[in-house]
Amino acid sequence: MRWYLSLCFLTCLLLISTASKNVEAAVLQDDRVDVLYHSYKGGGMSIDGPAILLRKKTSETLAVSAYYYVDSISSASVDVMSTASPYTEKRKEAQLGLEYLHEKTLMDFSVRQSKENDYLAKSVNVNISQDTFGDLTNLSLGLAYSDNEVKRNGDEFFAEQSRQYRIRAGISQILTRNLSMNLNFEAVTDEGYLNNPYRSVRYIDNSQPSGVGYQSEVYPSTRNSFATKISASYFLPYRAALFIHYRYFSDSWEIDASDIEISYRHPIAGVFELELKVRQYQQTQASFYSDLFPYNNAQNYLARDKELSEFDDLTLGLGFTYLVPPKYVYGDLKSEVSLQWDYIKFDYKNFRDPTAGTVVGSEPLYGFSANVIRLFYSLYF
Amino acid sequence: MIIDKKKLLIGAVGCLSLLNLSACSSLAIEPWVKPYERQNLADPIMSNNRHPIANMHIAHVYEARESSRGSEGTGGGGCGCN
Numbered sequence: 454m455r456w457y458l459s460l461c462f463l464t465c466l467l468l469i470s471t472a473s474k475n476v477e478a479a480v481l482q483d484d485r486v487d488v489l490y491h492s493y494k495g496g497g498m499s500i501d502g503p504a505i506l507l508r509k510k511t512s513e514t515l516a517v518s519a520y521y522y523v524d525s526i527s528s529a530s531v532d533v534m535s536t537a538s539p540y541t542e543k544r545k546e547a548q549l550g551l552e553y554l555h556e557k558t559l560m561d562f563s564v565r566q567s568k569e570n571d572y573l574a575k576s577v578n579v580n581i582s583q584d585t586f587g588d589l590t591n592l593s594l595g596l597a598y599s600d601n602e603v604k605r606n607g608d609e610f611f612a613e614q615s616r617q618y619r620i621r622a623g624i625s626q627i628l629t630r631n632l633s634m635n636l637n638f639e640a641v642t643d644e645g646y647l648n649n650p651y652r653s654v655r656y657i658d659n660s661q662p663s664g665v666g667y668q669s670e671v672y673p674s675t676r677n678s679f680a681t682k683i684s685a686s687y688f689l690p691y692r693a694a695l696f697i698h699y700r701y702f703s704d705s706w707e708i709d710a711s712d713i714e715i716s717y718r719h720p721i722a723g724v725f726e727l728e729l730k731v732r733q734y735q736q737t738q739a740s741f742y743s744d745l746f747p748y749n750n751a752q753n754y755l756a757r758d759k760e761l762s763e764f765d766d767l768t769l770g771l772g773f774t775y776l777v778p779p780k781y782v783y784g785d786l787k788s789e790v791s792l793q794w795d796y797i798k799f800d801y802k803n804f805r806d807p808t809a810g811t812v813v814g815s816e817p818l819y820g821f822s823a824n825v826i827r828l829f830y831s832l833y834f
Numbered sequence: 835m836i837i838d839k840k841k842l843l844i845g846a847v848g849c850l851s852l853l854n855l856s857a858c859s860s861l862a863i864e865p866w867v868k869p870y871e872r873q874n875l876a877d878p879i880m881s882n883n884r885h886p887i888a889n890m891h892i893a894h895v896y897e898a899r900e901s902s903r904g905s906e907g908t909g910g911g912g913c914g915c916n
Contacts, residue, residue, distance in 0.1 A: 487887040493895060506887040520890070587865025621905065630871045635882075639904030680904030686882060688874040696882065702902040710902040718879050726879065736901050760901055774885075793888055799899070825895055827888050 479557050479584055481516045484509050487831045495797070495823025497529040502543075518550040518563075531819055532759065535807040536653050536667060544569045557584040571604040571650075576617075591625040605650040615645030631688040636681075643676040654757040655807065656746035657814070665745075665813045671755045673741075678704035694718040702736075708761070710736035716770070724778070728793070730770030738763040744805050745814045759819065763802040770795040787833040795825040 485508050492501040502523035510516045522545070529539035550563035559582045567574040576599035583592050597619040605611035621639040628634055648670050658666030684698035695717055702710040714732035721727055739761040741754035772793035779785040798820070805816040874880065883889060893906040 487885075489887045489891065491891050504887055504891065506890075520887075522890070588869065589865045589867060619904070627867050627872065627875060630867050631874050633875055633880075637905040641904050678904060680902065682905035684882075686875075686880055688877065688880055692877070692879070694877075694879045700902070700905055702904065704901070706901075708901045710900065712900075712902065718884075720879060734896075734900055734902070739901070760899060766900070791885060791888070793885075795892070795895075797895075825892075827891055829885070829887055831885070831887075 479554060479559065479588075481510050481513070481552060481554050481559075482508065483833050484516075485831060485833045487829055489827060489829035491828075492826045493823060496799070496821035497531060497534065497539075498823075499527045500524050514554045516552040516554075518548075518552070520546070520548040520550075522546040531806060531808060531821075532652060537651060542570055544572075557588075558582070571606050573602040575600050580621075582623075589627045591623075593621075593623040593625070595619070595621040597621075601645070603646050603650060611650065613646030613650070615643060615647055618642045633686050635684045637684075638682075639680045641676075641678045641680075644674060647672045647674065647676055649758060652758055654743070654746055654755045655813075656749055656751060658749065663813070665807075666749060668749060668755070670758065671753070673706065673754055676704060676706055678702060678708075692720060706761070707740040708736055708738070710734065714768075724776050726772075726774040726776070728770070728772035728774070730768065730772075730795070732768040732770070733765070734768075735765035736763065738803060742803075744803050757804075759801055759804040762804040764800060764804065765802075766797055766799045768795050768797045782832070784834070789831045791827070791829050791831070793827040796822065797825065798822045 485506075487504075487506040489504040489506075490501070491504060493499070502525045504520070504522040506518070506520045508516060508518045524544040524546075525541075526544065527539070527541045533539060544567060546565065546567040548563055548565040550561055552559060552561040554560075561578075561580050563578045565574075565576045565578065576597055578595065578597040580593060580595035582594075584590070585592060597617075599617040599619075601615045601617070603613040603615065619639060619641050621637065623635060623637040625635045626633065652670050653667040654670055655665050655667050657664065660666075680700060680702045682698055682700040684696065687695045689695060695715075697713075697715050699713045700711060702708070712732060712734040714730065716728060716730040719727045719729075739756055741752060742756045742758070742761045743751075744757060744762070746752070746755065770793065772791060774789050774791040777788045777790060779787060782788050799822070800820045801818055804819050805814070806819040807813075807816060809816040811817075878884060897903055897906070
């Protein structure tokens with residue numbers, strides 16, 4: 454698998470790098486620093502923390518970036534409450550990147566590490582993009598590899614590994630003076646231990662007073678997926694922007710999913726921007742998912758992870774950005790303050806709430822809503 | 835495994851299609867939207883990546899709670915999703 458992916462990527466890389474003849478210099482993005490506070494509350498989970506993103510050009514052709522992100526997690530979700538106890542933990546993520554611009558070709562390379570007390574992910578990421586057709590078209594290709602170590606708190610002998618490979622391609626096209634479109638593809642392959650080591654499935658067990666027994670989940674050791682996304686950006690005549698995207702996803706676990714999002718950005722009085730967003734997502738269940746198995750070891754692969762069940766969710770988003778007048782900023786620099794709020798409602802179609810305490814298998818279907826907040830400051834220098 | 839090969843083939847064909855387009859760039863094709871006509875598209879309010887740090891957070895929130903992954907435009911992985 455990985456040989457096919459690598460070969461495909463390298464072939465594409467070679468061809469794309471020789472495709473451009475008539476070149477004019479492109480430019481790297483502006484230097485900036487973003488400082489963010491994020492919060493997620495919903496479904497018994499509370500997650501918040503800071504993040505910082507820094508981008509700096511060292512010359513007209515080279516830029517470096519650094520990203521640091523913290524999740525402070527306090528969880529009493531339905532999965533946890535049905536078979537375990539509430540817990541708290543932290544996840545820290547760090548990323549370093551390098552961008553190199555050669556005429557109309559932009560290459561970027563980044564390394565990333567995400568660490569929890571029971572999970573360590575290390576990844577490398579390479580992308581190349583090329584302006585062409587008189588800069589009406591931009592082509593991009595990318596490749597990523599991630600190596601993950603999985604542990605289980607309270608079990609010092611538990612140590613598993615997984616790996617992930619990603620290959621992506623995209624085309625961005627200016628269609629009119631007000632409309633541009635993007636088409637993106639991404640294939641992802643996982644192999645190794647893909648379970649959540651804490652989660653269990655439940656099955657009918659009449660020998661138990663509760664009528665239900667539990668056993669650990671068993672996932673396949675490989676997963677392959679393919680996602681296609683088409684998106685459009687349209688400039689409205691009164692200086693506002695309309696965005697729409699549609700993504701279709703399918704994988705070898707027989708999950709089919711799609712999401713559609715429409716968002717609108719509107720400037721107000723030259724110093725504010727208003728953003729509105731609606732997003733709808735739906736997915737089918739994995740082939741080995743069941744809310745309640747008929748007996749112990751009912752099949753080779755077993756899952757009762759609600760993220761593998763059939764469900765849909767709806768997001769309503771609202772955002773405000775204040776463009777801070779440069780006279781209020783040291784050095785007369787451009788800066789912005791933004792506040793974004795998303796309300797997300799999840800409705801599960803075949804995942805029941807085991808904490809509802811009624812007859813096993815006839816509990817009410819589970820659902821919850823979450824509020825997600827991002828408050829951030831962006832400084833351009 | 836048959837499905838996997840099919841998906842890879844689709845990916846490869848997709849890449850090659852893009853490259854064919856790219857290879858045509860050596861032909862003298864006139865851009866139908868001239869550089870001086872792109873001020874609307876270059877307006878900051880039209881930027882998909884206007885708030886990159888927020889986009890990374892949104893992608894992480896969805897990746898942790900939905901099975902779908904890929905083509906988000908940001909990286910991913912490691913989650914705190916229980």
